[in-house]
Amino acid sequence: MISISDNDQKVIEFLIRNYANRYTTREIGLKLKISPAGAYKSLKKLESANFVHAEKLGTGLFYDINYKNISAFYLACLVMANNEQNVDALNGRAKALIKYGTSILIVAGRLDIDNVISTAGKSFQEKVEVIDEENFADRISRKDKQFVESMRNATIVYGTEYVIKSIAKVAR
Structure with missing residues (x-):
C-alpha cells in the first residue's frame, strides 16, 4: 500500500495534462513550483509503485504515467476527478x-x-x-x-x- 501526498498528486496531474511533451524531474519541479528534489522523491516513489515509468534519453530521465498498470490508470482518474x-x-x-x-x-x-x-x-x-x-x-x-x-x-x-x-x- 502506498500513500499519495499532495506533491504526488500534483506530479500525476501534471503528467496527464502535459501528455504531449516530455519533462525531466527538474523541469517538473520547476513547473509545479516544488523543489527538484521533492519532484525527484515523488517520481521515484511513484516509479517504485509502478505508477510512472522513466525513459532514459541521453543523460535525462523523462517520466510518463504507466497506463498499462490498472492501479496507475485508476489513480490518474481519481486525481483528475477532484473537480x-x-x-x-x-x-x-x-x-x-x-x-x-x-x-x-x-x-x-x-x-x-x-x-x-x-x-x-x-x-x-x-x-x-x-x-x-x-x-x-x-x-x-x-x-x-x-x-x-x-x-x-x-x-x-x-x-x-x-x-x-x-x-x-x-x-x-
Whole structure:
C-alpha cells in the first residue's frame, strides 16, 4: 500500500495534462513550483509503485504515467476527478465534458450528437463545441498545439475515465 501526498498528486496531474511533451524531474519541479528534489522523491516513489515509468534519453530521465498498470490508470482518474461534477442534463449521452477558458467541449457518441447539441444549448451559457469520439481521439493523437494547450488548462467536469483512456491510447 502506498500513500499519495499532495506533491504526488500534483506530479500525476501534471503528467496527464502535459501528455504531449516530455519533462525531466527538474523541469517538473520547476513547473509545479516544488523543489527538484521533492519532484525527484515523488517520481521515484511513484516509479517504485509502478505508477510512472522513466525513459532514459541521453543523460535525462523523462517520466510518463504507466497506463498499462490498472492501479496507475485508476489513480490518474481519481486525481483528475477532484473537480468532476454530475451533469444531469447530459447524463448517459455525453462521454466527457471539458471546460477550458470560456468554452465547453462536449464529447458525444456519433449517434447522440444532435441530442447533445440541443441539450447543451439550453443548459450552458458558455460557447459549446460538440465533437464525436473519433474527432476527440484524433485531436489527442495528432497532439494539435491549440488543443494540447487548452487541455493543459482545462477542467474535466464529467467523464474523467473516458479522457484518461483516450490519452492512454496515444501514450508512448
